[in-house]
Amino acid sequence: MLLSQTEENYLKAIYSLAYANSNKVSTTLISAALKTKASSVTDMIKKLADKDLVHYKKYQGVSLTEVGQKIAVEIVRKHRLWEVFLVNKLNYNWDEVHELAEQLEHIKSETLIDKLEAFLEFPKHDPHGDPIPDKNGNIEHHKNMMLSSVENGESCVVIGIKDSSDPFLKFLDKLQIQLGSNLKVVSKESFDNSMLIETATGSISISNQISKNLFVKKI
Amino acid sequence: MLLSQTEENYLKAIYSLAYANSNKVSTTLISAALKTKASSVTDMIKKLADKDLVHYKKYQGVSLTEVGQKIAVEIVRKHRLWEVFLVNKLNYNWDEVHELAEQLEHIKSETLIDKLEAFLEFPKHDPHGDPIPDKNGNIEHHKNMMLSSVENGESCVVIGIKDSSDPFLKFLDKLQIQLGSNLKVVSKESFDNSMLIETATGSISISNQISKNLFVKKI
DNA sequence: ACCTATTTTTAGACAAGTCTAAATATTTTA
């Protein structure tokens, strides 16, 4: 099955949205994610349904078939491996690689991505801490522990970013928080849910907005 | 100026054809190179002319403007650097990379190709011996010495392949002839212009077809 | 110079992906 870039982008979008939300994804949600109009989405959904890549009943939302899901995961795999390449080999910063990976993920080849994976020495996570599916499509999701739920006095390591938008990544750079950073929760304000935390470089106060978007592992 | 992949492919095709032939390129030649119909070429030529990327007068053939040429060379640069990446870093064979580079050359980014070039340590030639234009578009063409014109008793090094088609490259593999191979011309048959040559691994007879397609430098 | 063969262009059509505007279905609210 040879898909167009556009079709691949739809599948990937449906995959992320289905994961983030429940299961069935609405037309408007997709159109927002892809910056198209709802009517365009309806058209494409029909095409994908014809190819048995999505389940679709009018007005009922859409979900991926097994084949559709498999393809979506392959694209996610490509996206994340290319991101690793860009950051680890070409010295891009983690906030600069998304758009490029968005293009590179559509390169068609039977062998390329496995060779790239080997060259990168089989990374398990992309530069934003997101898990990289293996060549069979298996993927180890984060356990859902956010910094916001860590108790006073406890320490943890940053293992992932929920909102990988450029501005948020740049802001983390400024705070000198990276993947692997050790953080100790000193205190929590019940007033606004902000936190005082200790990092390698000092103590900082961070808003709930931020602590809700950092995946951590207790140590 | 943001061009579509198709437009870029046309510019690159016109560039190679203009270089291989005289200067003005005919509609049919382009359609043969791109495997489209002549009528499609006419349509696209008009669009490129509107964008001042080619000079075009009906029935008179087409040639690149300065801007058009600059863009074409940029695409050639990308193509060849990606080929180097695929061969040197991902361990592809030289006969496997063309189609992939054909896709990768269209990735849009201000910074990617210069970072890739640095990562590859500024190679001067692609895996087929073709020169890589620098970031300003300067390109050092081969001096036009083919193995076929080397005299009896003289030695030379293979520095490039004129016809980089998969079958020819595979055939050279079989003969154990690579870029950098030392060849000594033992004798030439006036009958069919075949040559007896000595390589590192032994003596072989090669047809004029082959010797006409190997760029060499005398030593 | 004229007729013929070839090349090139035009005209009209089609598929993919998108849009706007209008119609229809669903959901919310009262």
Next chain:
DNA sequence: TAAAATATTTAGACTTGTCTAAAAATAGGT
């Protein structure tokens, strides 16, 4: 449960790049 608000689908149009078939221009041969 019926009106109002919102979401989704349909209808018709447009752009890009392609094609086939037909018309027009050029090039060659006598």
